Amino acid sequence: MCADIEKLREVLDSFKSAGIEYLHIDVMDGVFVPNYTLGTDYVKQLRRLSDIPLDIHLMIERPEDKISWFDPRPGEYFSVHTESTPHIHRALSKIREAGAKPMAAVNPGTHYRCIEHLLDYIDAVLVMCVNPGYAGQALIESSIPKIANLRRWLDMSGHAGIEIEVDGNVSFANAKRMREAGANIFVAGSSSVFSPSFSIPGAIAKLRDVIG
Numbered sequence: 361m362c363a364d365i366e367k368l369r370e371v372l373d374s375f376k377s378a379g380i381e382y383l384h385i386d387v388m389d390g391v392f393v394p395n396y397t398l399g400t401d402y403v404k405q406l407r408r409l410s411d412i413p414l415d416i417h418l419m420i421e422r423p424e425d426k427i428s429w430f431d432p433r434p435g436e437y438f439s440v441h442t443e444s445t446p447h448i449h450r451a452l453s454k455i456r457e458a459g460a461k462p463m464a465a466v467n468p469g470t471h472y473r474c475i476e477h478l479l480d481y482i483d484a485v486l487v488m489c490v491n492p493g494y495a496g497q498a499l500i501e502s503s504i505p506k507i508a509n510l511r512r513w514l515d516m517s518g519h520a521g522i523e524i525e526v527d528g529n530v531s532f533a534n535a536k537r538m539r540e541a542g543a544n545i546f547v548a549g550s551s552s553v554f555s556p557s558f559s560i561p562g563a564i565a566k567l568r569d570v571i572g
């Protein structure tokens with residue numbers, strides 16, 4: 361969403377040479393969040409342009425009806441919001457059945473304990489650190505202790521293998537704090553990798569440096 365469409369190939373080449381692990385794709389439906397962004401055709405074209413695995417973040421209502429539209433592949437992450445459907449197990453199971461890695465996403469106002477009954481169905485938790493909808497928002501400060509508490513709770517409940525992804529204002533300074541709190545997947549957007557103050561390779565190197 362943050363990449364300049366005119367320079368998309370150049371951006372993808374920089375990501376490939378920097379060893380970026382996933383391309384995070386924000387899909388918004390104008391209902392679950394107040395914005396429209398990337399959709400099925402964009403995902404199809406992106407898979408044609410790059411072999412970096414996708415990490416598809418579905419900010420859409422009733423995702424269980426639409427997961428197949430995105431043709432999930434083994435090795436990809438798909439995240440669905442706990443707030444977006446009354447049938448979250450159905451959505452997570454469809455991702456798993458397709459061979460992709462299911463991730464449960466929680467908004468800043470949602471307690472992480474809402475995933476308690478999903479733990480056997482997920483590989484990761486996506487902690488939103490801003491309310492989803494737009495790039496360039498300021499961090500909701502309670503996200504940092506939330507990540508730390510979630511990490512501790514997962515470890516103590518026998519789920520140390522479940523990863524934590526952070527999304528929203530992952531700036532260089534915030535990324536360091538998120539890392540210390542226990543996050544291990546970082547969605548880099550306009551406040552780091554796409555910051556106008558850095559080249560993309562320079563920003564990636566700086567981000568890798570702060571998260572160690």
Ligand code: ZN
Nearest residue numbers: 386417527547
């Ligand atoms: Zn996202």
